[in-house]
Amino acid sequence: xxxxxxxxxxxxxxxxxxxxxxxxxxxxxxxxxxxxxxxxxxxxxxxxxxxxxxxxxxxxxxxxxxxxxxxxxxxxxxxxxxxxxxxxxxxxxxxxxxxxxxxxxxxxxxxxxxxxxxxxxxxxxxxxxxxxxxxxxxxxxxxxxxxxxxxxxxxxxxxxxxxxxxxxxxxxxxxxxxxxxxxxxxxxxxxxxxxxxxxxxxxxxxxxxxxxxxxxxxxxxxxxxxxxxxxxxxxxxxxxxxxxxxxxxxxxxxxxxxxxxxxxxxxxxxxxxxxxxxxxxxxxxxxxxxxxxxxxxxxxxxxxxxxxxx
Amino acid sequence: xxxxxxxxxxxxxxxxxxxxxxxxxxxxxxxxxxxxxxxxxxxxxxxxxxxxxxxxxxxxxxxxxxxxxxxxxxxxxxxxxxxxxxxxxxxxxxxxxxxxxxxxxxxxxxxxxxxxxxxxxxxxxxxxxxxxxxxxxxxxxxxxxxxxxxxxxxxxxxxxxxxxxxxxxxxxxxxxxxxxxxxxxxxxxxxxxxxxxxxxxxxxxxxxxxxxxxxxxxxxxxxxxxxxxxxxxxxxxxxxxxxxxxxxxxxxxxxxxxxxxxxxxxxxxxxxxxxxxxxxxxxxxxxxxxxxxxxxxxxxxxxxxxxxxx
Numbered sequence: 001x002x003x004x005x006x007x008x009x010x011x012x013x014x015x016x017x018x019x020x021x022x023x024x025x026x027x028x029x030x031x032x033x034x035x036x037x038x039x040x041x042x043x044x045x046x047x048x049x050x051x052x053x054x055x056x057x058x059x060x061x062x063x064x065x066x067x068x069x070x071x072x073x074x075x076x077x078x079x080x081x082x083x084x085x086x087x088x089x090x091x092x093x094x095x096x097x098x099x100x101x102x103x104x105x106x107x108x109x110x111x112x113x114x115x116x117x118x119x120x121x122x123x124x125x126x127x128x129x130x131x132x133x134x135x136x137x138x139x140x141x142x143x144x145x146x147x148x149x150x151x152x153x154x155x156x157x158x159x160x161x162x163x164x165x166x167x168x169x170x171x172x173x174x175x176x177x178x179x180x181x182x183x184x185x186x187x188x189x190x191x192x193x194x195x196x197x198x199x200x201x202x203x204x205x206x207x208x209x210x211x212x213x214x215x216x217x218x219x220x221x222x223x224x225x226x227x228x229x230x231x232x233x234x235x236x237x238x239x240x241x242x243x244x245x246x247x248x249x250x251x252x253x254x255x256x257x258x259x260x261x262x263x264x265x266x267x268x269x270x271x272x273x274x275x276x277x278x279x280x281x282x283x284x285x286x287x288x289x290x291x292x293x294x295x296x297x298x299x300x301x302x303x304x305x306x307x308x309x310x
Numbered sequence: 311x312x313x314x315x316x317x318x319x320x321x322x323x324x325x326x327x328x329x330x331x332x333x334x335x336x337x338x339x340x341x342x343x344x345x346x347x348x349x350x351x352x353x354x355x356x357x358x359x360x361x362x363x364x365x366x367x368x369x370x371x372x373x374x375x376x377x378x379x380x381x382x383x384x385x386x387x388x389x390x391x392x393x394x395x396x397x398x399x400x401x402x403x404x405x406x407x408x409x410x411x412x413x414x415x416x417x418x419x420x421x422x423x424x425x426x427x428x429x430x431x432x433x434x435x436x437x438x439x440x441x442x443x444x445x446x447x448x449x450x451x452x453x454x455x456x457x458x459x460x461x462x463x464x465x466x467x468x469x470x471x472x473x474x475x476x477x478x479x480x481x482x483x484x485x486x487x488x489x490x491x492x493x494x495x496x497x498x499x500x501x502x503x504x505x506x507x508x509x510x511x512x513x514x515x516x517x518x519x520x521x522x523x524x525x526x527x528x529x530x531x532x533x534x535x536x537x538x539x540x541x542x543x544x545x546x547x548x549x550x551x552x553x554x555x556x557x558x559x560x561x562x563x564x565x566x567x568x569x570x571x572x573x574x575x576x577x578x579x580x581x582x583x584x585x586x587x588x589x590x591x592x593x594x595x596x597x598x599x600x601x602x603x604x605x606x607x608x609x610x611x612x613x614x615x616x617x618x619x620x
Binding site: 040041042067070071073074075076077078080081082083090091092093094095096098099101102105106116117120 | 406
């Protein structure tokens with residue numbers, strides 16, 4: 001069994017490679033839910049949806065989120081009713097949020113709902129939210145403590161980052177199955193996701209960080225920072241705000257106390273030595289996932305680095 | 311001030327005439343909410359929406375409900391998630407239900423929400439749900455007690471009607487403004503709506519029936535039954551089930567204890583004498599609202615019958 005710690009777009013693309021080289025049934029994905037937020041009273045769980053839509057072949061590949069060819073009639077009318085419209089939700093996409101919210105109100109947990117939706121979308125891998133309790137990533141800025149979506153989508157990452165706060169983390173527990181999956185994993189792959197918010201929120205769930213120290217499975221991370229900048233998203237601003245070097249070295253430092261192997265891009269080969277100096281063996285390969293073949297090749301490299309025969 | 315008691319399609323079309331002959335600001339509409347139901351956890355209030363969409367020029371005229379040109383992407387995806395799909399909700403229409411549900415969860419009442427949506431749609435008349443408490447119309451059938459939408463839309467009115475039950479009516483109160491509007495009205499017009507369910511549910515709200523006895527305003531009803539059949543909807547099946555003659559006479563009998571004047575169609579002129587024998591003066595005119603002019607003409611006739619100068 002392989003476990004992948006996942007954020008949104010980068011993780012989803014990485015998983016498109018992983019499912020090409022090992023059977024879906026052998027994969028458990030633990031997904032960040034720190035970015036979840038209610039819009040119009042509907043629970044939106046962006047990273048869960050990005051991972052599912054991508055693997056189900058539904059995703060809008062160009063933007064990396066949402067459903068391909070989706071329309072925006074509902075949001076237009078919601079806007080006419082005076083609602084905010086800074087977070088785009090397509091009509092088909094909204095069905096997911098309506099369905100999820102309805103099941104939550106009926107007493108189902110986020111992990112039960114993820115399991116149900118996964119089955120409906122015909123996916124074979126296991127998809128676990130990091131926690132069934134709400135943990136919401138907030139960014140401390142001069143303008144106040146902002147929900148991550150407000151910081152990123154509404155205010156376009158324009159505020160100075162002073163701190164990252166995972167509201168609710170202390171009271172939360174890992175979702176059922178999360179700790180066991182990590183304990184029993186032959187390998188734990190950290191997808192090329194934002195180390196501070198996407199993976200950081202997963203690490204903030206009580207118990208998960210500890211188990212990463214204890215597990216016998218190899219832990220391999222792929223850097224989402226290539227050539228000094230993130231492939232997608234605001235990792236650079238967050239890392240800079242948190243005084244972390246915006247580089248594969250900075251990413252390695254985030255994970256250094258439990259990481260077995262770091263995978264960095266060829267463009268960053270000159271950083272390999274610095275990372276190895278941290279005591280982390282480093283593999284240099286092409287991490288730019290431009291097509292199906294490069295995704296599979298990256299997954300194969302990462303799994304082989306973790307000692308998995310593929 | 312004129313008050314109109316309203317159900318769905320027939321009432322909405324009647325109101326299209328009324329707004330042509332008296333200023334919108336002078337009209338209060340009290341709308342049936344007995345057909346309300348939650349779908350996918352969203353509160354749908356069909357008659358409120360039909361009235362608002364129609365008067366705002368948004369309605370799908372052909373079907374009499376929903377929004378013209380609406381699409382069904384959200385429902386298709388909800389169906390893919392295994393949800394029932396017997397009640398069609400378009401994408402723009404769903405915005406109304408999402409917005410309403412969100413405001414309800416924030417503690418707003420149905421009448422506050424109707425007021426807010428009315429303003430957003432640019433309507434000048436006052437639209438009051440009959441009650442802010444849930445009253446749900448159920449049909450007693452050999453298959454059990456069915457929610458009205460289940461009886462009508464899901465099971466296509468195929469069950470034998472044994473009784474009509476307004477669940478929750480006893481504990482409900484008229485919405486704020488309803489009793490005052492009825493007391494102060496110069497005229498109360500009963501739209502050509504289903505007398506047993508649409509108007510019947512309004513009459514079932516404690517206090518409304520009594521005020522119709524006390525009010526000094528003239529009460530004028532338009533028969534929704536023409537030539538022995540309803541213009542739209544299942545009134546015939548319900549009336550037959552309740553052993554009420556499916557005719558303008560049967561409608562007049564439903565209202566006889568408070569009705570001042572009955573308006574019936576030219577096709578039913580032979581019934582005028584029978585209705586007058588009940589002690590109800592009867593006006594015969596064209597009640598078939600086939601276009602804007604016939605709607606206005608009917609409204610003018612009805613208002614003049616009520617002693618309103620138009």
